[in-house]
Structure formats: structure tokens, C-alpha cells
Amino acid sequence: MSANKAVQLDTVKRLPDGAASSGPKAPGGAIAGAKPKDARDAMRRIWEAFGNNRTTLVISLLLSVGSVIGSSIGPWQLGHATDLLVSDDFTMSALVRQLLIVGAIYLMASSLNLLQAWLINDLVQNMGRDLRKAAQAKLARVPLRWFDAQPDGEVLSRFTNDIDNMVQNLQQVASQAMLMLLTVIGVLAMMLVLSVPLAAVALGGIAISLGVTRVITRAAQPKYAEQWRETGQLNALVEETFTGQTLIRVYGARDRVDQQFAEQNGALANVSLRAQILASLIQPTMMFVNNLAYIAVVVFGAIRVLSGGLSLGEVQAFIQYIRQIGQPISQLGSMAAQVQSALASAERVFELLDAPEMSDDPASETQLAMPVAGHVQFEHVGFRYSPDQPLFEDVSFEARPGQMLAIVGPTGAGKTTLVNLLVRFYGIDSGAIRLDGKDIATLARSDLRHAIAMVLQDTWLFTGTVHDNIAYGRPDATREQVIAAARRCHVDDFVRTLSDGYDTVLENGGGSLSQGQRQLMTIARAFLLDAPILVLDEATSSVDTRTETLIQKAMADLRQGRTSFVIAHRFSTIRDADMIVYMEAGTVRETGTHEELVALQGGYWQLQHGAQS
């Protein structure tokens, strides 16, 4: 009976445990069977993470000890009551007194246990909240370089799965593992006090059941691995065919896909069953061993009672102990796995929290004169993503207030990086970038970014209404202002086809919108911001040319009196620029107007010419 739960918990742990609706997780992901690299260090960090609540943690541990002492001596004291019942100097009042003592012990044990469980629950849940908060706050402080160095999925997995896994396991471990460990110790101690030979029998039973579990678990491990492999393959098939669902329908490939799925689905079920045959032995075997220990206690106990070595009440206490100890022992194994898993997750979470942060804004903040004119100068800017790979060596150009500057060049020339440097997503290695004559490195990041409206290459929308998405940079904007911006950017038309218009909630980052529509939304967002400098990084690449022409008219209005930086592939977008910066492999090769650069017959001209031939 007792082993039953352990096995089941164990099985559950092996199953992918992602948030039910947050998409599939890689099968056998980082959590399953993970081991911490430095368990002691991880434990120390968890201890530190409890912060001010460490005293509470210690108190709850003391409560556990008290509770276990109570539930360990309880059966022994109840045994006294039984002995009293069969003894010659029985009086009802003596029995009642004894029973009241036992009742009080039990009540005390349970109350302490309750208090402890509540304390731990609050402690661990609050720690989870603090960790999530710390992790989220960390987002704002790590440099983009750090994000570039690892896939988003990896960062997210630490934020979500690992914190979740850590909190869940810690709660289980902290509230139960200690209790169980203490119970095993306490009960064993009581058994030894009562009768050494019987305690030896019980210990033998424990040893056998632990051994059996170990043997079976080892044997089942490869089967579980196989089960995971099959699960992974099936999930991959599901993901692939669901993503290509329309194609499968139009191409009439249903039958083939169905057949493939049926084969893999059947294979998974068969493999799982094979793994289960072994696993299904664990629980009954553990129960069997526990029962044998129970039988041994009863039989030998009875014989000992006959020979006068034990009292009947003591045998009864032993029977209760055997039952009491079975469950914790069978669970300690899975608890050990939980501890490991929690520590491994904790390690990954702390790694995230330890990531290097951006330098603070300089202490002697230079102030930008208001209003910002929008005079931007790049002076001998040098920049590299990694130390051995210089991207920019010596980039210089200037955009005067109100000018439109186009940045052109083949893929990989560093165009996007250039505008990223302007908003200080990355710090430069040499030279200076100036805004209205002030080095941007000496400005507060917020002042700098306030001056710039940026449409980035990635069309990020968040889960919220269309209104909120457009008003992202100006949360106080009125509906009228939002609609006005939407009209100018041709967002209004398609917003009206949505079920709730501007109040339509965009799920999954606006996944149901086309790339072009998303781009228009992000342009509207920048429009509404009304900043002195405008940066458009491939802002209309997925928008049809006619709409683009219309938007450009609107943008031309917007650009009035504003400095703008435009990165685009389409020459129609660039032609009207006041200045074109033509880049190749991190170097500014040519600067000038369209006519000048065409006349030069250099790289710009060739790029344009190449499109013709």
C-alpha cells in the first residue's frame, strides 16, 4: 500500500510536466533526471534565497521534530493502554488517563505538523514569487549581448519550467521529506527501544524493499528511455503535421499521415506498456515485503509474548510502527530524485540571476536640451559582437536635424546593428555617437530612448487589445488618437474585420495577423509616439507596394522636422532620402544622395543594377 504512492509519483515525474497550455516542451527536457553540478552550492543559494525567512524555516524544522516525536511515542503509549487493559491492576480511570495522554500527544503532533506545513507552504510559495520577480527584473538589466548568446527558449525555460519545478519540488521536499526522514529515525529508535530482535526484522524488511526497488528501477530505466524516445518522435510528428495541416489537406496526404501516426502511436503504447510491466512490479513487491515484515513481527512477537520477552501492547505498537514506517521509506527514494531535480533547476535559475548586468547610467548624467533637435553624429565608431570579430572599425556619418538618412547595403553589412547602437542596445568599443552634440554614452538611457521612435525588424505584439498594442509607447493615448494613427498607417481597415475591432485581444502575439499587418501595427505604434527621431528598420518589407506608397506619404508628413533613419531593401523607399549611407561588411563605402551615388557607379549603383540584370 505504502509503496503505491511512491511509484505513482515517480511515474508522474517522468511525464513531461509543462504548463498545460503553454505549448509542448521538448521531450525529456532539461528537468527529467537532471543532476546538479554542485549540489552544495545550490543548497547554499537556496538557503540564501530564503532571506529573512530563514528563522521561520528553522522554526518549521523544529516543529517537524516535535511532530515526529509525538507520532513516534504515540503508538508506544497506546500500547501501554492495551497492556493496562489485560493487566491485573486495571482501573477505568487509569486507562482513561493513559488514553487522554495518548490523545494529547497525537493532537499535539498533528497540530505541530499542520503549523509546519502551513509555514513551509507560505515560505516556499513566497520564495517562488520572489524568484519570479527577481528573474523578471533581471530581464531589464541584462545586456542584449547576453540574450544574443542563447536561444530565447533556453532563457524562458529557466524562467518558467525551472522556477516552477524548483518551487514544487522544494515544497514537497521541505514539507514531507524532513518529516519522513525524521519519522523513519524516530520510529526506528522506538523499535530499538522496544525490542532489538523485532527491530532487526523490521530493518531487514526495509533493506529488502529498498534493494528490490533499486533493482527494478535500474531494469526499467532503459525501457523508460525508450518510452521517452518514442514520445519525442510522436510529438515531433504531431508538431510537424499540425503546422502543415493545410498542406496535408490540400495535397490529400491525410491517409499517409494517419497511417504513419497510427504506427508511431501504437509503438508508443507498446513501449510504454513494456516499461510499465516492470514498474507495475515495484509497488506490489514493496507491499509484499512490508507485509512479510508485518507477519514476521506478529509471529515472532507472539512467540516472544509467550516467552515473556514482550508485552501484548508492545507487539501492537510494533504493528503500528511497521505500518507507519513503510510509506516514508518507499517515498524517500522518489524524494531523493525530487531533491536532485530541485537543485538542478535551482542551479539554472541562479545562473540566470547571476548573469552580468548592464552598467548603470553614468553618475554625472548629461542632460539633453529640450526639445531635442535630432542632430546625430557617428564619429569613428568601432564595434564588435565578439572580441575576435570586428564588425565596425571606423564608421562616421552625420544626420542633421530633420534629415532622412537611408542605410543601404547587402545582408550582413551591419545596418541593423548601426541603429541598435544609436539606441544603445549595445555599447560601442571606440569612437562616439552624439545626439545634439552630447555623447549618448553619457546620457541616461531613458532620456536617449525617449527621443527615438523605433520600428524594429521583429514585429513584436503582445497579448492585449489592438488598442493597447498601438498605444504601447503612450499608454495614456485616447481611442481617437489611436484610431488616427491606425488610419494613417492603414491599420484601421483590417482592424475592422476583427471580431471586436480595437478591443480585439491579440492572442499569441497577434499570430493570426499576417506579417504585413503586424508591420503596419508596429508602424502605427511608432507613429503615435511622436518622437523627434524616427528609426525604421525594414519597417515595410512585408507590406504591399501600394500600401507602402500610401504609408510613405503619411511618413513623409511625420518626418517633417524629424530626423529619420531608414533601412530598406526596396529602392523606392530609399530614393527620396536626404542622404544615403551605403555599407558593406561593416564599413561605410559611399555616402550621398541617390543621384550622387548613381553617378558614382560604385557599390550602391551595382546593388541597384544587380536587381535589374
Place this chain on the structure above:
Amino acid sequence: MFDVTDTPREGHRNPGAPGWRERVLRYKWALLALLLCQVGQVTASLLLPSFSADIIDTGISGEDVSAIRHFGALMGIAAGVQLVLSATAVFIGARVAYRIAESLRADVFAKVHSLALSQVQGFTVGSLITRCTNDVLQVQTMLNMGLTVIVIAPIMGIGGSIMAVRQDVQLSQLLLFSVPILALIIGVLTIRAIPLFQRMQKQLDGVNSILREQVQGIRVIRAYLQEARESTRFGAANTDLTGTALRSGRLMATMTPSLTAAMQLTSVALIWAGASRVRAAELEIGALIAFLSYVALILISVMMMGMMIVMLPRALVSARRITNLLRTPVDVGPPSAPKPLPPRSAGLHLCFQDVGFGYPGAEAMVIEDITFDLGPGEVLGVIGATGSGKSTILNLIARLDDPSTGRITLGGVDLRDIAQTDLSSRIGYVPQKSYLFSGTIADTLRLGNPEADEAALWRALEVAQAVDFVRALPEGLLSPVAQGGGNFSGGQRQRLAIARALACDAELFLFDDSFSALDQVTDHKLRTALRGAVREAATVIVSQRVASIRDADRILVVDKGRMVGLGPHDTLMQECPVYAETVRSQAQPEEDAA
């Protein structure tokens, strides 16, 4: 009680869907066997205390060592029987759970592949994937647990009570108090906890999705200086989540100590209640001790059930999500009486009559009043702004969705009356996103036509201007394609997707902005080759580029979902201002460096 029938309860609420009840009843014999095994193993484990009572009462009181041995041996047999029966029960339970999961997964899979495009978009692909994988897994775990652990609790409760009554009727009356108390504790706690757990799951998903957005949108957030706002948004969600987690956690933390206390106090009360009768020799001391064991057994199984119930809400949410999907009526269901298409030699006429399409509840239609027809050998170009509904027209032809108004006929037959396989065999479709299936290049090209021989594949590649790069690959047609085609560039992917369509022996080709990743030169070559290759077929080309469609026999100009022009390029230049404007906006196509 929370046995397996709890999950099928879902089925009562959704008549018509492949019910849970039906699904479970498919295994009624296995379940019956399982039930018998569970009853047997519970009986065996309940016999143990009874035998130990005999040992105490006959063995110790009668000072009879042989009786002790005798009953000890009986206990050993009971333990052995229990081992065998419970192992069998666990195995049957797992088998049934896995088989049900297998069939669920198959049904979800089949269902998803019959959904209309707009339904897929409504559910989102990600959520469909979750339903087919994670949700099924949750249900499987719950079923497995239900059949192996939770089902024991009622059997143990009933069996334990029977055994207790057999030992002593009077003492059993005590159980009339304590068992309801146990049930009450569990009932109250779980009834309060289940909604909390459900809410917590939702809040956890919420917190996680906010974080996902923040990681993905880190640049935008920084550029727009919204770090503080994002922190607040996250903080609110985090606080909500923690609040719910605290409350549900406390409820669950209350369960074990209170149940334990109830059980322990019951054993104390038992001794007290039995004391005078033991003294009066009306009750044997062994029976009293056996009673204590029964109480412990009942309690342990009840507690186990309590712990398992914690997992129930999550599995129920999953079950509900699966049910919702399986119950969704298919918008593009198969025809009840399919009509045959005209024979291949006749060619296919495509005809749109006042066709409109809109999402349910939307203020405006996506497309409205579209009317045109297209004969064999003809090319129709469709041009219009982003979001003007161009792709929708193609989706309707491919019957990825059905029109809300009007009708579409192919070869004179309403699309809704054509069997999907018939339709598929006549259509070659190139989607906007060039998604390729994993396998070899040959595999991915044979999607619509598994019998296509190598020569046919090469011919298709040639028209699609993909021969050069495929031939340059060391393994040629047998080169691997990663899922989605990720190991090829956008332009290569697009050309392979075109070749895939051409490899079908189709009579109607649909190109949804399928040349966008190609440079002008390749685009031009491809369209020229295409003209020769699909001479007898009807072709619809959707594009934003005038160059891609200006040579079409007719051009359909769509603006805000409405048809604003239909005719050849020259006529439209005269008569359709929207078209003329579009052409002007691309006036120097030779200057386009895309």
C-alpha cells in the same frame, strides 16, 4: 467517489461527442477483471489483521505456538495472493489507460486534420499540439492513477468496514463517526481546492506567457521604455498566482495532519470504547488490535486518494480541452453524397458566384461578392493590398474554409459536394509560407503524388528553377530536408514548394504569393517555364508584385475584400484606378532590390 467513472462524467455533458463513457466501456471486461483483482487484493490485505487477531487470541491467550505458526503461514499465503493480484491489477490499469490514451491521441490527430483553416487559426496550432500531446498525457496519468490507486480507496473503505463489522459489531459503530469525518475533511478540502488549482494553472500559464512575450519583445520594450510597465504587468500576474498558490497550498497542507489526527484519535477512542467489554471478556483483545489495523488501512487508502485528487483538476482541464476539440463541428465536413468531378480530359472550370467570407462575430467581411470564372489553360492573377483578402480566395478554392455566402463550383460541382480526395488530386497548391515536410527532397516533393517517378520530380524541379541547387547537393533528390525546410534558404524553400505542387498531376494550380522570395530574374524564368508546363491547367496566381501577374489572362483586383476590377492588364490600367495606382507604386520594378 473519485474512481475512474469520474472522468467519464464529462461524457454526460456532451452527448454526441465520442464520449468518455463509451471510450472507457470499450474496456469493460478488462475493467471488470481489474476490479476483481483489486477486490481480491484488498480482501487479502484485510485478512492479515484478522489472522493476526487469531494469533493473539488463540496463539497468545491459548499459549499455542502451533496456532501461531498456522495463522502465520495463512498470513504468508494472503500476502502472496495479494502480491499477484495487485501486480495484475496495476498492469491491467496501465494497459487500459495507455490504450485509451492511444485512441484519444488518434482521435485528436484525425480531428485536427479535418478542421477548417479558420478553426485551426481559432484554436492556434500551438494549442492543438498541446491537446494532442500534453493533454492526452495528463488524462493518461489520471486514468492510470484512478485505476490503480484511487479505485482502491472505496474498495478498502467498504471492505475494511465489512471486516470491522465481522470482528465486532458494537465497535464498528465508532466507524460510523470517524469515516464520515474523514470523508468530510477530504470532501471540504478538495471541493475548495479544485477550483483554486484550476485557477492556479491558468494563472501560471498567464505568468509564463507574459515572460515569454517579454523575452521575445525585449528590444521593443527597451526602445519604448516600457520596462516599468512590463514589471507591473508581470508583478500583478505574479501576485495573483502566488495568492492562489498560497491558498490552495494551505488547503492541501491541512489534509494530511487533519486526517492523521482523525485516525489517531479514532484508535484512542477504540481502546476506550472496547475497554469495558474486553474486561468483561465480551471482546477479545486480538479483535481490538485488528480493529486498529483496519482503521489504519482505511485511512491510508483514503489519504492516498486525497493526494491523488490534487492532480485531478489539471487532468480535468486537459480532458475538457480535448473534449472541446473533439466536439467542435467540422466547418468543412465531407459531403454526405459526394458528386464526381468531370473526367480529367475535360479540364476544370472554376466558378465563383457572389462569394463572401467572414469570421463569425466580425464587423466586416474579409471578402465579399467575389464573382469570376476561370477555364482550363487560363491564368487568373489576383492582386491587392496586404490584408485585402487575396489569400482567402485561394483558401476557399482549396476548401480550407467554406464561403459564408455565395458558392464556388469546380467542373460544375459545388465544392462542398466534392470528396476531399477528389479535390486534392486535381489541385496543386503553393502556400504563402513555404513549409516543407521533413524527409528527403524526394519525399517532400511526393506529398501530393506518392507515385511520382524521379523523372517527374526532376521535371517539376526544372520548371520551379530548382534543378541547379538540388543537383549541387551531394545526395541530390535524397538529400535530407529538416522540418519546415529549415536547412534551405527562403528562396530555395519557395522553389521546392512550387516543385512539390507541380509534381502533382493537377488541373488547377494555386500560387499564394509564391514568388516573393525569388529575385526578379528567377521569378520571370519560372513563370515562363510554368506557362509551358501547365498548358491545360487553370492557374490562379496571388501576388503583391505587378510583374508576377501582369501577363495573366485576367487580373482580379481586390481592395478591402471587394472586387474592384477584373480584366487584362491593359484594360485595368484604363478602367481600374486602384490597379493603376498599384502599378505606379511599382513603376520602376527594375529598381526593386528584393
